[in-house]
Amino acid sequence: MTQNISSNENSGTARVRAVHRAMAIIGAFTPERTHLKLTEIAHKAQLDAGTARRLLVTLRDEGVIGQEKRSGRYFLTMQILRWAAAVPASRSLLDIADPHLNALSRRIGVTVFLSVLSDTKAVCLARYQGSSAVQVRWWSVGGTLPLNCGAAPRLLWAFQREDLRERILGEPFIALTPSSLIDPDRMRVLLARIRRNGWCYTEDDVVEGLSALAGPLRDTRGNVVAAVSLGGLRPTLENPEGKSPPPLAFTELMECCNDISHELARENYIS
Structure with missing residues (x-):
């Protein structure tokens, strides 16, 4: 048998x-x-x-x-x-992050996303619409993105263990636009830069004309468990690389990520 x-x-x-x-x-x-x-x-x-x-x-x-x-x-x-409904009612990542992300979307006006890694994709857990006249709706709650496309997916990928990063680098990449990065060697260099910077910026690689900026959420052990990202038209989200002072959206995003991470640590949250 x-x-x-x-x-x-x-x-x-x-x-x-x-x-x-x-x-x-x-x-x-x-x-x-x-x-x-x-x-x-x-x-x-x-x-x-x-x-x-x-x-x-x-x-x-x-x-x-x-x-x-x-x-x-x-x-x-x-x-x-x-x-x-049978999932335990303890405070989840979403419970902790929700008020912070609602407030962030109101302050800066652009769309805010909360996402996590699931195998070889990034999954959107929550989306908060800002006050901008142009609303970014290309990543719905429950929707997925390949890890080579978008600021949040790349950031989540960058902070995985080296063996997991390399395993994913060996798999075929998906190109969502002509600007999507599909070269493994270039991606390996980019992932190293994301880890050094502690954030990720992308443009045109998920939807042409849109840019995204992502920062990490860390649990009580310091491991990256989720990403908070901003999405909007390219003129509304600048690349913070080399900017002094940094753009307001970048400063607000990183402060929000730090606040949530500190609360996750107080809650003894472990992914």
Whole structure:
């Protein structure tokens, strides 16, 4: 009898293949794509259609996945929210950061994002719209970005362990615009500069015409656990490199990151 497990070479632990595949199917749904066809789910989960269909039937029978009768498209059910309600009510990263980030967005007017690393992508945990006439909405809550594109993804990548940084450098890069950096050697140099500076600035590499600036949040051990980033039109966000005095948005961002990090330390927060 063949056991339905596969080896995870990175962690050295055994993984149940069916569970891994089911989680890939659940992860295919996003706030932007809440209803998906079988072919779309199979593509996103990197499964053949037959395997995806069998798992979807099981998840549907368990009440996790629903299916529209007319279109046949699949969607997540309220069972996901019931599970979310079971998460312990201790103060989370978002609980601690929320008032600081709300205040930051009001002070400087541009859009503020809170994001964390998830495997080889950056995930947006929260977005705060400023008072600017142009609102940046290209990164929605729950949405992901590749680590080579954007200020927050690059910053999160830069502060990972060296073995993790190098592993990701060996994987194919995604280009979101013609300005997206996809050369591993240049990226290695850039990541080292981000670690030296303690912040990251990018422009045109996620959406042309937009720039972003990111700073780190650290837990009680000093490890970078999240990134706070600002997004706006290029004229509204300057590159702080070599500027004296530094731009106001940069000063406000770094002070906000320090304030949140100090509070995480007081709460003894560990990622």
